[in-house]
Amino acid sequence: MKKIIMLFTVLLFLTNITDAQKRGFGVGIIIGEPTGLSFKSFISGTTAIDGAAAWSFSDHHSAFHLHVDYLVHSYDLINVQKGRLPFYFGIGARVKAADDAQFGVRIPVGLSYEFQNFPSDIFLELAPIMDLAPATKFRMNGAIGIRFYIQ
Numbered sequence: 263m264k265k266i267i268m269l270f271t272v273l274l275f276l277t278n279i280t281d282a283q284k285r286g287f288g289v290g291i292i293i294g295e296p297t298g299l300s301f302k303s304f305i306s307g308t309t310a311i312d313g314a315a316a317w318s319f320s321d322h323h324s325a326f327h328l329h330v331d332y333l334v335h336s337y338d339l340i341n342v343q344k345g346r347l348p349f350y351f352g353i354g355a356r357v358k359a360a361d362d363a364q365f366g367v368r369i370p371v372g373l374s375y376e377f378q379n380f381p382s383d384i385f386l387e388l389a390p391i392m393d394l395a396p397a398t399k400f401r402m403n404g405a406i407g408i409r410f411y412i413q
Contacts, residue, residue, distance in 0.1 A: 286381070288300075288411040289301050289412070290409030292406070297405070298327070299316065310332075310350075312330075312333055313329050325359055326359040326360075328357045329389075332354060336349045336350070347373060351371045352369070353367065355368065367392050369389060372387030373386050383408070387405055387406075389403040
């Protein structure tokens with residue numbers, strides 16, 4: 263379990279030094295399941311690494327939640343007059359640190375509104391999760407959030 267948490271920590275720091283798109287590195291909050299800090303870093307014009315270090319309140323107890331996702335954005339599906347509204351999807355991993363620590367695969371899908379003249383975005387995301395350890399179990403995460411980008 264410590265190796266998995268160490269891997270996520272390394273991935274968090276690597277996203278800060280990747281070649282970022284014009285938006286840079288985004289930091290903000292995510293509210294829902296989980297609730298906490300959110301980050302996002304573009305690695306190309308349509309792909310990004312995002313994640314959260316947050317608190318999960320599911321399963322009748324609370325626990326620390328950490329996830330990292332690889333995302334692909336589609337900017338052509340929804341056109342808006344100002345800003346951009348990409349649909350995105352991806353794959354990632356999640357660790358939930360509790361007495362019965364869980365590790366699973368996430369498949370996030372969502373919408374993200376990128377403001378035209380302000381370096382921020384708001385997002386709505388659903389993420390089916392297939393826990394692989396300690397037992398196989400299907401779960402669902404859903405949240406909204408906002409991030410501010412550092413150029």
